[in-house]
Amino acid sequence: MRAFLGMGLLGSNFTKALIKKGEQVQVWNRTTSRATAMEAFGAKAFANVADAVKGADYVHIVVKDDAAVNEVLAAAQPGLKPGAVIIDHTTTTVEGAKARTKEWKEKEFTYQHAPVFMGPGNALESTGYMLVSGDVAVLSNLELVLAPMTGKLVNFGNEVGKAAAxxxxxxxxxxxxxxxxxxxxxxxxxxxxxxxxxxxxxxxxxxxxxxxxxxxxxxxxxxxxxxxxxxxxxxxxxxxxxxxxxxxxxxxxxxxxxxxxxxxxxxxxxxxxxxxxxxxxx
CATH class of the missing domain: 1.10.1040.10 (N-(1-d-carboxylethyl)-l-norvaline Dehydrogenase; domain 2)
Incomplete structure (x- = not known):
């Protein structure tokens, strides 16, 4: 099961596409009405972000910037399933991606930055480009999770933060x-x-x-x-x-x-x- 945090143009269409592929998706958005609107497409909406991530093996997030990512993930942490994988599609700084990778590993979670060259239409149709870099073993395990979400998954090697750059x-x-x-x-x-x-x-x-x-x-x-x-x-x-x-x-x-x-x-x-x-x- 997946959770998706941030129901903007990208997040909402990623969610619709995942549901069409048979995924169960729990959603949250700062403006709750945007999350509840996704229930018409089969998502389960939550007003509290910690509740939205409960039971999720993969927690996707796409928000505005580093500060928003950090704030939302901190609020979500109490509800995270042990060993959950956090997949961040937000365009952020290189330093932010590196810091979160280290921080969440120390908390015994996996954080993977996966920014995209995808518009809302791409997110809905699973086309465009998704970028990743970092731990080889983590990326190998995530390939089957991420590849169906995009047209091409582009791996820039084992340097943490390279995808952000x-x-x-x-x-x-x-x-x-x-x-x-x-x-x-x-x-x-x-x-x-x-x-x-x-x-x-x-x-x-x-x-x-x-x-x-x-x-x-x-x-x-x-x-x-x-x-x-x-x-x-x-x-x-x-x-x-x-x-x-x-x-x-x-x-x-x-x-x-x-x-x-x-x-x-x-x-x-x-x-x-x-x-x-x-x-x-x-």
Whole structure:
């Protein structure tokens, strides 16, 4: 039997999916009405978190942050079954994941951090990606428990906290991607290009296919063999900023990148590949 703590968009859909797979699930949420709403799908709701975890072999949790995880698990502890496994899907700090792994092992429970690249639809359909790392024996035992919940269970090895780090790295890309698309739409608006036009462009020219090759190029640092000179990239950034300034639209990312470009040009790297702006972080 499983318990699921946190009935937000992910937690509620994970619960529905587990019930469809024949699992018995007990649920809790800080706002009790969200937990009781899950009874219509076959879950058993509890107002007290310690009651919700009683008898559960696996206790899943997905809440806001480290502080919320710590608070909820502390409240749940009196009801935990001896030897219960805590599986935390919350996006947290690396330090928090490491500390909880150690703390709960000392309390004779297993804590496994398993953050996800999964939206609500993925949780319901058991698709997307779930990340794990840590004790090899623990992960071996949990594979059959976690794999059916996701499209792919990705194991990053025996380093505790590595999954937390990879989740944060991935989310940083997603934030930059959305901010970059916002700038793209802003430039398009300034130039009379609408969203449908941009979708057509991306349908034929998919820059997403070049992400891996671009990263490989950055890691190998072939700055003396430019595919796009920094001076030329900076010139284009100026065109974007001029167009949006004239049209009165806003840019979130490009002005910041342009400033970094200027710093590298001032250092004498203008004729190098523009990926030289990543040099200091490699």
């Amino acid at each position: 990879m989740k944060l790295v991935g989310n940083s890309f997603l934030i930059c991607l959305t901010a970059g698309l916002t700038d793209m739409l802003s430039v398009g608006k300034a130039l009379g290009v609408n969203g449908d036009d941009i979708l057509t462009l991306l349908g034929d020219w998919n820059p997403g296919l070049s992400v891996t090759s671009r990263l490989k190029r950055m890691l190998s640092a072939p700055y003396d063999e430019p595919s796009w000179e920094l001076n030329m990239a900076r010139k284009d950034a100026g065109l974007f900023m001029d167009a949006t300034a004239s049209a009165g639209t806003n840019l979130n990312v490009i002005p910041v990148v342009a400033k970094v470009m200027d710093e590298w040009i001032d250092k004498g790297f203008g004729n190098k590949d523009w990926t030289v702006i990543s040099k200091d972080v490699l």
